[in-house]
Amino acid sequence: MIIDRETVEKVARLAHIQLSEDDIGYYQRELGSILDYMQQIQTAGEELPADWRADTAGVSCPERDDEAKHSHVIERVLQSAPKVVGTAFQVPRIIE
Amino acid sequence: MAGIDPIQMSACAIASAVNEGSIKAADVVSSFLQRTEDLHRELNTHVFWDKEAVQNETEKQLDYIEAARRAQKYLPLAGVPIAIKDNIMAEGSIVSCGSKFLQNHRAAFDATVIKQLKQAGAVLMGRTNMDEFGMGSSNENSAFGPVRNPWNRSHVSGGSSGGSAAAVAAGMTTLALGSDTGGSVRQPASFCGVLGLKPSYGAVSRYGLVAYASSFDQIGPIGTNARDLARTFDLLRTHDPLDSTSVDTSAFEKTEIQLERPLKGLTIGIADELLQEGLDEDVKKSFFESLEVYKELGCTIKKITLPNLRHSIPTYYILATAEASSNLARFDGIRFGVRASKPGASLKDLYAQSRSEGFGREVKQRIMLGTYVLSSGYYDAYYAKANRMRELIRRDFAAAFEYGVDLIATPTAPTTAFVLGQKTDNSLSMYLMDIYTIAANLSGIPALSLPIGLDRKGLPIGLQLMGKTHHEGELLRSAYQYEQYKRWTERPKF
Numbered sequence: 001m002i003i004d005r006e007t008v009e010k011v012a013r014l015a016h017i018q019l020s021e022d023d024i025g026y027y028q029r030e031l032g033s034i035l036d037y038m039q040q041i042q043t044a045g046e047e048l049p050a051d052w053r054a055d056t057a058g059v060s061c062p063e064r065d066d067e068a069k070h071s072h073v074i075e076r077v078l079q080s081a082p083k084v085v086g087t088a089f090q091v092p093r094i095i096e
Numbered sequence: 097m098a099g100i101d102p103i104q105m106s107a108c109a110i111a112s113a114v115n116e117g118s119i120k121a122a123d124v125v126s127s128f129l130q131r132t133e134d135l136h137r138e139l140n141t142h143v144f145w146d147k148e149a150v151q152n153e154t155e156k157q158l159d160y161i162e163a164a165r166r167a168q169k170y171l172p173l174a175g176v177p178i179a180i181k182d183n184i185m186a187e188g189s190i191v192s193c194g195s196k197f198l199q200n201h202r203a204a205f206d207a208t209v210i211k212q213l214k215q216a217g218a219v220l221m222g223r224t225n226m227d228e229f230g231m232g233s234s235n236e237n238s239a240f241g242p243v244r245n246p247w248n249r250s251h252v253s254g255g256s257s258g259g260s261a262a263a264v265a266a267g268m269t270t271l272a273l274g275s276d277t278g279g280s281v282r283q284p285a286s287f288c289g290v291l292g293l294k295p296s297y298g299a300v301s302r303y304g305l306v307a308y309a310s311s312f313d314q315i316g317p318i319g320t321n322a323r324d325l326a327r328t329f330d331l332l333r334t335h336d337p338l339d340s341t342s343v344d345t346s347a348f349e350k351t352e353i354q355l356e357r358p359l360k361g362l363t364i365g366i367a368d369e370l371l372q373e374g375l376d377e378d379v380k381k382s383f384f385e386s387l388e389v390y391k392e393l394g395c396t397i398k399k400i401t402l403p404n405l406r407h408s409i410p411t412y413y414i415l416a417t418a419e420a421s422s423n424l425a426r427f428d429g430i431r432f433g434v435r436a437s438k439p440g441a442s443l444k445d446l447y448a449q450s451r452s453e454g455f456g457r458e459v460k461q462r463i464m465l466g467t468y469v470l471s472s473g474y475y476d477a478y479y480a481k482a483n484r485m486r487e488l489i490r491r492d493f494a495a496a497f498e499y500g501v502d503l504i505a506t507p508t509a510p511t512t513a514f515v516l517g518q519k520t521d522n523s524l525s526m527y528l529m530d531i532y533t534i535a536a537n538l539s540g541i542p543a544l545s546l547p548i549g550l551d552r553k554g555l556p557i558g559l560q561l562m563g564k565t566h567h568e569g570e571l572l573r574s575a576y577q578y579e580q581y582k583r584w585t586e587r588p589k590f
Contacts, residue, residue: 011471017464018448026457034413034524037410040407041481041485042477052484054486064340073205079202079204080202082433094443
């Protein structure tokens with residue numbers, strides 16, 4: 001299966017990824033063949049009970065006390081930011 | 097100990113020698129620094145390797161080890177070098193995740209596992225190459241080039257923790273940490289002829305691990321023998337309040353003290369349906385030979401059936417990419433990583449351009465695949481179905497363990513290490529390499545790969561053992577007993 005150009009463009013837009021012409025052709029082919037292969041699970045999984053839930057499959061989640069702590073990492077975090085103004089990340093203007 | 101080359105020593109032997117003062121941690125470290133300096137270019141095992149910088153960073157740790165020795169405080173990994181996969185935070189290091197996007201990203205803190213290792217006396221031995229964000233099975237998706245297999249340089253190392261496995265196999269470090277989302281510790285360990293453990297989900301803290309697929313990711317150790325792995329795992333397995341998936345492990349018995357217990361009475365399950373199509377003849381032969389060893393050791397081999405495991409690849413690639421599309425949304429060019437060189441006018445353009453320039457081809461593919469399976473109109477057909485399938489796979493394992501097996505054995509991978517470039521233009525053929533490893537991540541059970549021989553081309557073959565949740569002790573004990581019986585000591589030649 002080759003998925004159509006519009007689908008690839010739509011998915012790329014949703015994922016905030018820009019694609020070149022070559023990329024679009026490549027992903028039409030690759031995504032198409034992977035999704036084709038994934039079709040095999042369409043007919044599976046019917047035998048589970050109706051009240052089955054994915055989020056209760058025996059996973060425990062220990063809780064911790066909710067304590068405020070200083071992380072003292074602001075400077076170090078800002079060191080790895082691409083553009084910084086004072087103690088803030090710089091972004092393009094969004095309100096005129 | 098004088099005269100013994102630290103490169104030939106196990107982690108446990110190094111730790112004993114350093115603790116008792118018969119060898120200096122500084123001498124151990126300088127042997128490995130030189131070895132890495134000599135070999136890393138040829139194998140491309142490390143990212144941003146800088147011998148002097150790594151050496152400088154070890155100084156504080158060497159002081160700590162020396163102080164502990166003087167105070168007669170025992171450190172379980174005193175002076176043991178450990179290389180770290182490049183997606184685990186170590187304060188001050190560049191943590192690139194094998195991606196151009198994070199090539200300038202410096203970690204602001206230590207991951208919990210790094211804190212634990214330092215406390216145990218281990219010495220960090222550089223950052224290892226990996227498939228970008230852990231997405232790959234051959235280490236060919238690294239922005240910094242593929243890792244070469246120490247056994248044959250024209251073959252892949254496996255992935256995604258390829259740098260970690262190759263560095264251990266080549267004697268550039270005694271231990272390494274990898275992370276395993278669908279087999280990324282076990283498969284490269286198998287391809288490089290070393291041991292790798294994927295712990296049970298929740299056994300080891302992921303605080304400070306860059307997330308790929310959060311319901312699968314686990315950090316695991318890679319080493320040359322089971323005792324080293326057991327010791328490392330024992331100190332990493334503690335509850336971490338900073339990782340809400342980390343379980344309370346206080347009641348679990350340490351695995352190292354279980355190693356000598358005989359295997360008599362243990363039952364190993366094998367599923368015929370997994371040993372058919374696509375399995376290399378040499379791998380199959382070695383696999384059955386290894387089962388004979390386990391019979392000699394007193395184990396019973398029992399046929400089992402795991403009917404839903406044949407769907408594990410589509411199930412994994414739906415769920416893991418869905419989670420990745422969400423996890424990797426944080427890479428937007430604002431807070432960390434690389435910002436587009438000529439960003440457009442709007443914030444959305446900035447996101448899209450930064451991501452397009454920063455991510456490699458496979459990462460974009462998996463983000464788009466995840467976005468597709470979660471999108472309106474496809475969610476029920478893919479994501480919801482895959483969640484149901486995941487539960488059926490879990491139930492297959494539960495039924496097998498219920499039926500009386502203690503361990504389940506498969507090969508770690510259907511073939512040995514393939515030639516570089518052989519699968520890079522066909523994603524699906526690469527994904528199929530994960531057929532044996534993925535199910536343990538889907539169901540959260542622990543699994544281990546141990547070397548059992550070489551194929552006719554001289555490339556290592558791995559046996560995978562899977563166990564019940566939080567029963568790592570049985571896996572490590574089984575690997576240890578196999579080693580004692582077979583004494584497989586082959587190493588790649590340099």
